[in-house]
Amino acid sequence: xxxxxxxxxxxxxxxxxxxxxxxxxxxxxxxxxxxxxxxxxxxxxxxxxxxxxxxxxxxxxxxxxxxxxxxxxxxxx
Amino acid sequence: xxxxxxxxxxxxxxxxxxxxxxxxxxxxxxxxxxxxxxxxxxxxxxxxxxxxxxxxxxxxxxxxxxxxxxxxxxxxxxxxxxxxxxxxxxxxxxxxxxxxxxxxxxxxxxxxxxxxxxxxxxxxxxxxxxxxxxxxxxxxxxxxxxxxxxxxxxxxxxxxxxxxxxxxxxxxxxxxxxxxxxxxxxxxxxxxxxxxxxxxxxxxxxxxxxxxxxxxxxxxxxxxxxxxxxxxxxxxxxxxxxxxxxxxxxxxxxxxxxxxxxxxxxxxxxxxxxxxxxxxxxxxxxxxxxxxxxxxxxxxxxxxxxxxxxxxxxxxxxxxxxxxxxxxxxxxxxxxxxxxxxxxxxxxxxx
Numbered sequence: 144x145x146x147x148x149x150x151x152x153x154x155x156x157x158x159x160x161x162x163x164x165x166x167x168x169x170x171x172x173x174x175x176x177x178x179x180x181x182x183x184x185x186x187x188x189x190x191x192x193x194x195x196x197x198x199x200x201x202x203x204x205x206x207x208x209x210x211x212x213x214x215x216x217x218x219x220x
Numbered sequence: 221x222x223x224x225x226x227x228x229x230x231x232x233x234x235x236x237x238x239x240x241x242x243x244x245x246x247x248x249x250x251x252x253x254x255x256x257x258x259x260x261x262x263x264x265x266x267x268x269x270x271x272x273x274x275x276x277x278x279x280x281x282x283x284x285x286x287x288x289x290x291x292x293x294x295x296x297x298x299x300x301x302x303x304x305x306x307x308x309x310x311x312x313x314x315x316x317x318x319x320x321x322x323x324x325x326x327x328x329x330x331x332x333x334x335x336x337x338x339x340x341x342x343x344x345x346x347x348x349x350x351x352x353x354x355x356x357x358x359x360x361x362x363x364x365x366x367x368x369x370x371x372x373x374x375x376x377x378x379x380x381x382x383x384x385x386x387x388x389x390x391x392x393x394x395x396x397x398x399x400x401x402x403x404x405x406x407x408x409x410x411x412x413x414x415x416x417x418x419x420x421x422x423x424x425x426x427x428x429x430x431x432x433x434x435x436x437x438x439x440x441x442x443x444x445x446x447x448x449x450x451x452x453x454x455x456x457x458x459x460x461x462x463x464x465x466x467x468x469x470x471x472x473x474x475x476x477x478x479x480x481x482x483x484x485x486x487x488x489x490x491x492x493x494x495x496x497x498x499x500x501x502x503x504x505x506x507x508x509x510x511x512x513x514x515x516x517x518x519x520x521x522x523x524x525x526x527x528x529x530x531x532x533x534x535x536x537x538x539x540x541x542x543x544x545x546x547x548x549x550x551x552x553x554x555x556x557x558x559x560x561x562x563x564x565x566x567x568x569x570x571x
Contacts, residue, residue, distance in 0.1 A: 154472065156476070164283045164287050167280045167282070168283075170279050176279070
């Protein structure tokens, strides 16, 4: 399975006024360039959970719904 | 969440490097009209960015440049689009506006569909088509936020525009200048219109002015300015085209891209209107160096985060080839008009 990491980054971009800055902060926190994730980037449950956690902090929200991914970072389907 | 002071500290290296590159590019562009400050900024950005083994030191600063300086630069770039230039059509010749529309439409569609045949990435395709049809690097820079382009898309489009610009300038000054002045157009007026219509960078048109009779360089530049005005409608066209054919995309993401594109588009359009029809237009000349530095820093930031390995691929070569074919097509259309309808391109007044 692939594409979940990119889906999270896309949602962060979509919900931020300064989308490049939001993605850069996410990259900084995670320690890797999250903007380079593509639909073919393999899923990684640990990284998904970490991404969602940091994304919530950056977006200043308690919940982050990404299609196909639950709050904890696990797949809905 | 990172505190504001920490954010400032993290952003500072990237912002300073981008501003430094922009300043150097602006200085270098002053040495010769052929050198474009935006092109130099992105090329130097790519070169400097490639020298950094760990780009994460630049992530936040360059992101800040792209998010703040790019829209600000666009707002200021609106000062360059003067709608009053449309009135020049009445002075130059009523056919000029129609010719500009045909020229822009043919060049844009030619590059767009050739790139479709070559299966070039849609964003690279749209930026290249826009840059080839309007005003080169500046049009690529204006179009990049509208299509939500990646750094590599912008760099590929800039490479295509630069290479085709140099080739078209060479062909124009070596071959076509003789063709127009000796055989067809003894006054060189049509050659001036030809340069304004077919060369993609304003600097190239200015430099080509040296090959014209005295006073005709202004005519060529005015035709180029009329052509540049079409950046406003074409910006919205590429925004809509960028969303066509995207099936596997989250509706929230699509909506945010469209909203951002329209905001940027109206910001640019609004600035152009404001600086054309209000007294603010008197400050255009004072703003020019500032917008060149700000826009240059945003483009340097794009270059700094560009992955050079993704750029040097067959796709870049094919993209450049299609831009060249697009230029050749508009040249053929123009020469066809001169041959088959010599009275069509008439100039009312020489400047």
